Amino acid sequence: MKTELFTTSSADLKRAAELLKNGKRVVFPTETVYGLGANALDKDAVKSIFTAKGRPSDNPLIVHIADFSQVEEIAEDIPEKAKLLMKRFWPGPLTVILKRKDCIPSEVTAGLDTVGIRMPSNPAAREFLSLCNLPVAAPSANISGRPSPTDAKYVIEDMDGRVEGIIDGGECTVGLESTVIDMTGKIPVILRPGGVTAEDISELLGEVITGTKQTGDKEIPKAPGMKYTHYAPNAPVRILRGTIGEIEEFLRKRPALCGVLTFDEFKLDTDAIQISLGKKDNPNDCARNLFRALRDMDKMGAEEIYAPEIGSSGLWAAIRNRLYKSAGGHIINASDKEIIFVCTGNTCRSPMAEGLFNSLPDKGFFAASAGIFAETGNKPSENAIIALKEKGIDIKNHLARRLTPEMIESADLILPLTRKHKYAILSIDEKYADKVFTLGEFAGEDADISDPFGGSIEVYRSCANEIFDLVKKAYDRL
Ligand code: TXA
Ligand code: MG
16 A cells, blocks of 8 residues: 655645545544544444554554534533533643534444543644645554554554555654543542553542552553553563663663663663653653653664663653653562563563563562574464463563573573473583472472473463463472
8 A cells, every 4th residue: 555645734634635535544643643544433443444544453543623612512421520621621632521422433442432532732633634624633653552652753663555545744742642531430530551651630539549550569450441551662661660770780681682761860881772751850851752762762773771760750750650651560670580481483471471470469470581592583372471361460561582601690590481491401401400499390290391382372371371381389489
């Protein structure tokens, strides 16, 4: 498919609007992130959005409008508080969930009886939407799971050849997706933190509930779209806790090419790639730079990305939320010791062991994995992803890597899944015998885990259970 590029001139916006009115997809800039738009009233056009993004269809889309009068065309039973909210924060980075009218097809709302509505403030978006003169369904214009695009060049990276048109409106000023607030209940619930903060909203409305409750380190998602690992670059992201000294020491010992997100005020003494999010006291800059920083890490070849833990007041809550999502909840302490699980291809057994181990409470160890004959960059096998997803663990962003002598040297403990793997490691150097044990041995059981590769989901499920049993026993012995 040929993708047509448009500027924000009125003539171009008119042509782009015609394209959309003809059932086609047009990516347009907003102040938050770029949106992949199609006619919200046209089922087929809406379905084609999901195809372009590779997005699961159980995740509802936001409907974008240019004029307040459109709200009543697509929503009903609009509470007074919702009206206040729209009046105060629209146009702007706020999506309001209301009861939907039947004209909105269930493809937009993933079968829910509610609809998310937003009126963006970006001038080109406003002009484009009013030229379209119909509600426009638009998710962020990234391939599903990748960081949302905050500049047309990132849209082109992800969407060239997948959509009919792209409007280049330069860099987005907010840089994080809108705040999503559910106004259908008694008390407003913030489902996704964003540019309009919880503080801003409660100043206007009184009590609001923030949907992402903190339970220990993991946040429970409320918006359907928040259950997936999101905003993730290709390399795995981890939140790294610790003092500057501990973090420098940690990075020095990592065998991989690391990337670390920092602030202008901190220059770390490390060879790792450092990208600053901005000044430590300026959340606006940090929000605007975050997704670009994650994409740049990929371009610079970072194999592991470390992000700081940050506070949760005001706009920081949204930045923190995106970082936690991109890390899939994976947080480590810089002073933690490293365990490496090892199998053959690093696509089934060892990434499952890694995910299972890291789902247990932090006990001074974090897990990684590698394969003796791994082809670096391979994705985990589909059934391994599913088997762990059933346990609430997300390993779809894992990338296979081959076990190197540097990894063996720097690890504190190495737990191969079978004896064969153990002997392969010890054949490199006997001196590692005091830190290499099969997972079975370390767990106090004489069990090798056989390779589920190519097996059915049942095979993977029982393999995951077997591994989990041993991982828990090994964990207890640490
Ligand atoms: O800033 C933004 O909101 C951008 C720009 C393009 O407007 N759009 C965006 O869309 O981020 P998307 O599809 O990537 O994220 C929409 C979020 C998802 O988490 C989805 O689950 C939630 O909004 N959402 C949409 N409709 C909903 C509904 N009816 N009930 C609950 N959550 C809803
Ligand atoms: Mg998105």
